[in-house]
Amino acid sequence: EVQLVQSGAEVKKPGESLRISCKGSGYSFTSHWISWVRQMPGKGLEWMGRIDPSDSYTNYSPSFQGHVTISADKSISTAYLQWSSLKASDTAMYYCARLGGGHRSSYFDYWGQGTLVTVSS
Amino acid sequence: DIQLTQSPSSLSASVGDRVTITCQASQDISNYLNWYQQKPGKAPKLLIYDASNLETGVPSRFSGSGSGTDFAFTISSLQPEDIATYYCQHYDNLPWTFGGGTKVEIK
Numbered sequence: 001e002v003q004l005v006q007s008g009a010e011v012k013k014p015g016e017s018l019r020i021s022c023k024g025s026g027y028s029f030t031s032h033w034i035s036w037v038r039q040m041p042g043k044g045l046e047w048m049g050r051i052d053p054s055d056s057y058t059n060y061s062p063s064f065q066g067h068v069t070i071s072a073d074k075s076i077s078t079a080y081l082q083w084s085s086l087k088a089s090d091t092a093m094y095y096c097a098r099l100g101g102g103h104r105s106s107y108f109d110y111w112g113q114g115t116l117v118t119v120s121s
Numbered sequence: 122d123i124q125l126t127q128s129p130s131s132l133s134a135s136v137g138d139r140v141t142i143t144c145q146a147s148q149d150i151s152n153y154l155n156w157y158q159q160k161p162g163k164a165p166k167l168l169i170y171d172a173s174n175l176e177t178g179v180p181s182r183f184s185g186s187g188s189g190t191d192f193a194f195t196i197s198s199l200q201p202e203d204i205a206t207y208y209c210q211h212y213d214n215l216p217w218t219f220g221g222g223t224k225v226e227i228k
Contacts, residue, residue, distance in 0.1 A: 035217075037165075044220075045210070045219040046218075046219065047210075047219065059215050061216035061217075101170065105170065106153075107171075108157070108165070109176070111164040111166070
């Protein structure tokens with residue numbers, strides 16, 4: 001059974017750093033890209049970026065480039081989303097999602113349960 | 122960036138009604154469009170990929186159509202368990218984006 005299990009909720013102060021994780025199981029972790037998706041309170045879904053776990057090649061949405069870092073450790077089948085300096089506006093639910101499909105077909109076929117990040121002084 | 126405009130932003134319908142949501146892309150995206158369902162407090166779930174393909178295990182009352190810039194998502198007979206917010210999402214080129222969502226409620 002394919003599963004993406006994310007790390008638990010976090011409460012941080014502005015300016016602090018944070019790394020959340022997404023561990024894949026039940027499939028070949030290096031065979032599928034992982035994306036991160038943000039959902040701010042009461043709002044819609046925003047694609048943040050993606051990583052190829054086989055070589056850690058990444059793409060970012062311009063809206064998030066430079067503010068977050070996506071990485072992966074294929075030896076432990078885990079992807080990460082990291083901030084070096086959190087802002088209150090980073091308060092949101094963050095989902096990881098596996099990219100399925102093939103040639104010219106891409107869709108998020110499995111999702112993590114979400115990690116709630118709260119940034120407040 | 123490609124913008125996806127979903128309408129309506131919310132709707133209320135009766136059990137058994139046919140419900141249609143539209144998603145308009147700001148440029149031609151061929152059939153590179155997916156639909157997701159998100160129930161309150163849950164992660165999104167893939168329903169339709171490549172505009173019209175039903176994901177395995179998804180009830181056949183859900184369907185998708187369209188290509189180019191205009192797409193539609195239909196629930197042929199609304200059920201109480203379909204209460205959720207529905208999102209379209211394109212993957213034509215980066216950055217991928219989602220539509221603003223359509224909240225479906227029971228009348």
